[in-house]
Amino acid sequence: GNSVTQMEGPVTLSEEAFLTINCTYTATGYPSLFWYVQYPGEGLQLLLKATKADDKGSNKGFEATYRKETTSFHLEKGSVQVSDSAVYFCALSGGSSASKIIFGSGTRLSIRP
Amino acid sequence: EAGVTQFPSHSVIEKGQTVTLRCDPISGHDNLYWYRRVMGKEIKFLLHFVKESKQDESGMPNNRFLAERTGGTYSTLKVQPAELEDSGVYFCASSQDRGVASYNEQFFGPGTRLTVL
Numbered sequence: 001g002n003s004v005t006q007m008e009g010p011v012t013l014s015e016e017a018f019l020t021i022n023c024t025y026t027a028t029g030y031p032s033l034f035w036y037v038q039y040p041g042e043g044l045q046l047l048l049k050a051t052k053a054d055d056k057g058s059n060k061g062f063e064a065t066y067r068k069e070t071t072s073f074h075l076e077k078g079s080v081q082v083s084d085s086a087v088y089f090c091a092l093s094g095g096s097s098a099s100k101i102i103f104g105s106g107t108r109l110s111i112r113p
Numbered sequence: 114e115a116g117v118t119q120f121p122s123h124s125v126i127e128k129g130q131t132v133t134l135r136c137d138p139i140s141g142h143d144n145l146y147w148y149r150r151v152m153g154k155e156i157k158f159l160l161h162f163v164k165e166s167k168q169d170e171s172g173m174p175n176n177r178f179l180a181e182r183t184g185g186t187y188s189t190l191k192v193q194p195a196e197l198e199d200s201g202v203y204f205c206a207s208s209q210d211r212g213v214a215s216y217n218e219q220f221f222g223p224g225t226r227l228t229v230l
Contacts, residue, residue, distance in 0.1 A: 004155075036221075043117070043223035044156075044204060089156060099208075100146065100169060101219060103156040 002027045006090040006104035013080055014112050021075040021107050023064075023090035031092040033057075033066050033073040034101070039086045047075075047088070082111045115139070117222035119205050125228045131193040134225045138187070138207030144168075145188050146208075146219060147180060151201035162188060163210070195229045202226050 007022040025033065035047040035057070048057030053068035062077045073090060090104040118137045126132050138145045147159040159178070160170040164185035173180070177196070182188040192199055202224040208217040 044206075044221035046218060046220075049218075091156075099144070099217065100158040100161060100172070101148070101156075101206075102158070103148075105155040106150075106153070 002031065002092060002102050004090050004092055004102055004104035006088075007107050008105070009087075010108040010110060012110045012112065015082055016079045017111075019075070019077040019080045019084075019109070021088055021090075021109070023073045023075065023104060025071050025073065025090075025092050027071075027092055029094065031094040033064070034091045034093070035062070035064055035073070035075050036089040036091055036103070037086045038089070038106075044089070080109075080111050082113055085109055085111045117205055117207050117220055119203075119222040119225050121225060122223065123226045123228075125230065126195055127230050128197055129194045131191065132195055132227060134190045134192075134203055134227070136188045136190070136205030136207075136222060138205070139220055141209065142207035142220075143185070143210045144208040144217060144219075145182060146206040147188070147190055148172075148204040148206065149201050150204070150224075151198070156204065159190075192227075195227075197229050200227055200229045 003026045005024050032051045034049045036044045037047045048059040050057040050066035056065045064073050064075045087106045087108050089106045091101050093101045120135045145162040148156050150156045158172040161168045162182045165182050179191045204224045206219040206221045208219045
């Protein structure tokens with residue numbers, strides 16, 4: 001079945017550091033890929049998405065590119081801020097998963113001032 | 114426009130008791146989903162309603178869990194009797210129906226944190 005594997009946390013970085021959170025997936029068909037974020041005390045929010053191979057999703061300085069050849073969707077940001085501290089979930093939908101979302105285990109990110 | 118709301122935000126109960134979680138989707142959203150995150154692991158799908166009908170309940174862990182969506186508006190998820198392993202965060206999400214070929218973005222609520230002692 002479909003699955004998502006992401007980098008385990010927690011990840012702690014200094015402000016303005018470069019961020020990469022790795023994510024790979026296994027899926028049949030052509031899934032859509034997502035990064036969701038959960039800030040402290042809040043619900044899940046869609047951060048960015050890509051619906052087909054080579055698409056790049058971007059939002060709030062974060063980027064991820066849908067790489068079908070490596071089945072990856074790594075999240076990157078060039079300069080993180082304290083306000084980026086949150087839990088990040090890589091996820092997919094579609095293909096054999098129909099409309100439900102398959103999530104990775106989440107990566108907790110903490111940014112030091 | 115109000116987002117997805119969930120009630121309660123936290124619930125602490127003892128093993129063997131019953132708890133009912135409620136989700137109010139965004140108005141006009143026919144699709145409603147329940148997910149849960151147990152013990153800091155991945156968020157797992159529980160079930161999907163289209164209006165009042167259960168479209169997919171393949172993720173429901175066992176028959177102690179009962180989900181309803183009478184009238185196709187809000188939904189409840191009842192756990193009876195609760196066990197220790199049911200502790201976690203229960204998320205609800207809703208989406209519009211734009212057809213099979215379109216991606217229907219799911220909007221999530223803040224979750225209900227359930228602790229079973």
